[in-house]
Amino acid sequence: MSLERGFFGEFGGSFVPNEMKEVLKKVEEVFYACKEDDDFHSELDYYLKEYVGRPNPLYYAQKLSEKLGGAKIYLKREELNHTGSHKINNVLGQVLLAKKMGFKRIIAETGAGQHGVATATAAALFGLECVIYMGEVDTKRQSLNVFRMELLGAKVVSVKTGTRTLKDAVDEALNDLVANSDNTYYVLGSAVGPHPYPEIVKYFQSIIGREAKEQILEKEGRLPDCIIACVGGGSNAIGLFSPFVKDKGVKIIGVEPAGKGLETGEHAASMTMGTPGTLHGFKCYVLADEKGEPLPTYCIAAGLDYPGVGPEHSYLKASGRAEYVTATDMEALDAFKELSKLEGIIPALESAHAISYAMKIAPTMSKDQIIIVNLSGRGDKDVQQVFEILNK
Ligand SMILES: *Cc1c(COP(=O)(O)O)cnc(C)c1O
Numbered sequence: 001m002s003l004e005r006g007f008f009g010e011f012g013g014s015f016v017p018n019e020m021k022e023v024l025k026k027v028e029e030v031f032y033a034c035k036e037d038d039d040f041h042s043e044l045d046y047y048l049k050e051y052v053g054r055p056n057p058l059y060y061a062q063k064l065s066e067k068l069g070g071a072k073i074y075l076k077r078e079e080l081n082h083t084g085s086h087k088i089n090n091v092l093g094q095v096l097l098a099k100k101m102g103f104k105r106i107i108a109e110t111g112a113g114q115h116g117v118a119t120a121t122a123a124a125l126f127g128l129e130c131v132i133y134m135g136e137v138d139t140k141r142q143s144l145n146v147f148r149m150e151l152l153g154a155k156v157v158s159v160k161t162g163t164r165t166l167k168d169a170v171d172e173a174l175n176d177l178v179a180n181s182d183n184t185y186y187v188l189g190s191a192v193g194p195h196p197y198p199e200i201v202k203y204f205q206s207i208i209g210r211e212a213k214e215q216i217l218e219k220e221g222r223l224p225d226c227i228i229a230c231v232g233g234g235s236n237a238i239g240l241f242s243p244f245v246k247d248k249g250v251k252i253i254g255v256e257p258a259g260k261g262l263e264t265g266e267h268a269a270s271m272t273m274g275t276p277g278t279l280h281g282f283k284c285y286v287l288a289d290e291k292g293e294p295l296p297t298y299c300i301a302a303g304l305d306y307p308g309v310g311p312e313h314s315y316l317k318a319s320g321r322a323e324y325v326t327a328t329d330m331e332a333l334d335a336f337k338e339l340s341k342l343e344g345i346i347p348a349l350e351s352a353h354a355i356s357y358a359m360k361i362a363p364t365m366s367k368d369q370i371i372i373v374n375l376s377g378r379g380d381k382d383v384q385q386v387f388e389i390l391n392k
Pocket of ligand 1: 237
């Protein structure tokens with residue numbers, strides 16, 4: 001891997017205006033200091049245990065495994081975390097960083113609202129002022145999440161520029177950050193963005209893989225043959241993957257959304273269909289037109305709907321260490337129903353993409369082989385949407 005800070009091979013970096021560079025430099029300094037700070041770690045560990053509910057189980061999905069007739073499938077139960085997904089791991093870490101920097105105000109962008117809700121939750125916990133930027137279109141689509149954030153004490157700013165969706169919310173949040181950098185921290189929601197964000201998000205999410213590794217060694221006495229996670233921006237996936245990257249015998253698979261089918265153009269499979277380019281201040285595989293403008297994307301799971309992907313995933317793909325595959329909306333829906341019925345666990349539609357691929361390959365593997373799937377979130381948020389789709 002490139003030794004240059006913030007680069008993963010040719011990917012990553014920090015392509016931002018100078019005033020932003022200064023802000024990011026400060027974040028980087030505090031982050032590196034906190035990594036070495038015992039007090040920081042004991043506070044983070046305290047809240048991960050007492051507030052989030054970690055460690056969560058690594059659960060053997062026996063009925064699912066037996067029905068498929070191949071490898072044993074284990075589920076890393078991130079859906080059992082407080083607020084229902086892996087997002088809280090990252091948010092809590094970053095809000096503690098903000099506290100270390102002495103900031104009393106945090107901001108974030110949100111698309112479907114999940115990251116906004118997690119950020120508002122941590123802001124409430126620590127009594128910080130919180131502003132969430134959300135495209136006007138998204139505030140209408142996700143009015144209940146707007147209400148949740150408001151209940152938690154956050155101010156939701158409806159962004160009315162551009163397409164009035166996530167990309168515009170990011171732009172507004174960045175403008176706020178540059179204008180208020182003396183008292184404001186920007187909590188970024190996935191393993192994307194300019195350096196040092198991808199590194200920070202990986203650091204706080206890698207608790208997923210560290211726990212899973214310890215748990216599988218305890219249960220099976222050996223490492224898994226394969227680990228699988230869904231990939232939007234890539235935070236839950238890099239969190240599971242990173243502690244296993246050096247274990248060459250462990251196959252690493254990321255699952256991107258093929259939406260209505262790769263051939264339809266209605267998908268968000270950035271690595272499968274994209275090309276290297278720059279987006280939101282960093283280099284990665286991007287779904288873009290000839291001019292380099294990001295293309296509109298689509299996916300049944302709002303959390304996977306992003307035209308780029310984290311720089312480290314881009315590198316893991318280019319270097320061949322990880323493999324990236326796709327699952328369609330229909331495949332994810334089948335997995336959503338199957339896991340609910342067989343194991344009594346309703347997965348998030350995002351996570352259902354990863355389950356779906358595990359269901360595809362488990363029968364091709366032997367009964368003494370092991371797959372770990374990251375169950376990144378619970379599906380309660382998706383039940384209404386699936387109800388409407390299935391009743392059409
Ligand atoms: C947000 C979200 C994702 C996608 O984000 P990543 O950064 O790719 O992990 C996946 N699963 C769930 C449940 C989410 O809420």
